[in-house]
Amino acid sequence: MRKTLVVLVAVFFLVGGQFQTRAQTNASDSAVPASQSADTDINKATQNFIEKLASSVAQTRKNDNHVVVGDITDIKDQEFTVLANAGDTYTVAFIEGNLTKIYQIVNGQKKELKQSDLKKGNFVIVSGVISDKSVTANVVYVDQPYMVESGSITEISNTDYYIKVTTPEKDNFTVDVETYTKINAVNIKTLALERIGFSKLKEGDIIHFVYQPSLSAKEKNRVSARRILMIPQEYFIK
């Protein structure tokens, strides 16, 4: 009986050993000796640790270089409130002694402002030390928000100079073309951008447009385009 047990155990380990070799081969897709495999594991662990450390450092740097962006909803003596784009509300404090710099961005240039120049409704970018929902502002930029949209032209008014556009998400926009609106078209052969007039726009063309959102807009989704980039429908049927 003892002999039987010995033989049984021997056969089991023999077959089990074969399987273990196969499993190792599967795991690494190549024949790796056990010592080398252990080395690889240690290297992998070290690599993971280095990657985690680098990621943590990068995250810390990113946090340090963070900004709060949104509209001013309330202003008090030494602080103001910002409703951020993500929906969170931040309390922004000025550094005592007028050390917080405030600038207005106009046409890509910055112009220095005073604290008293900030108004409710201003769109601001606040750079400083952020702790939870409080910010100690180093610099406040008063900027103008712009949006970018695209869609295909469904209607053109040659008398009122507007175009109706349906976006890929099926939103409808009425885009007013103003005297300051710059319109460029893509040359379908060279892909160069060419300046065109309003009359060159056609129903079915794709346009990409930049506009400034306005709370005082008379109609929802009625916007004035700053720039329009048109891709002729011929590009898509060539």
Next chain:
Amino acid sequence: MKKETIIAVILGIGFGLAVAFFMITKTKQSDLQSKKAISVDNKVSPTGSAPNKVGQALVVTSPKDNAVVSTDKIKIQGKTSRDALVVIQSPADDLVFTEKTDQFSVDFPLTLGENVIRVSVYPKDKTLPEQQKELRVYYLDEQ
């Protein structure tokens, strides 16, 4: 050899084979699970006639959304399908190009403050839908 020894050997081999078969089957299953394709949750705008057909998903690898930079130019890098028409638009500039490979890398200007940048892709295969990604980059000159 004794009869009981032969029986023990046969039983041992049988048991070993059963265990090996079970383990190999399990390994194959776990291999399959780890290699299973993961669907990409991407903002795809169906405009073509085949809304279920999706090519190489548009991926913008750089810059990250809400990045803060101190230079007036950035490199926009990403992945899309070959020969697709790529349109990049922001308040600062418009850029239109096609790329022979599935990767693109272009310099793009920034204006001081917030830059809303929209990357749109029209695949060469016109039956595939347009894809878009929007990111915000803040160019702040804090001097």
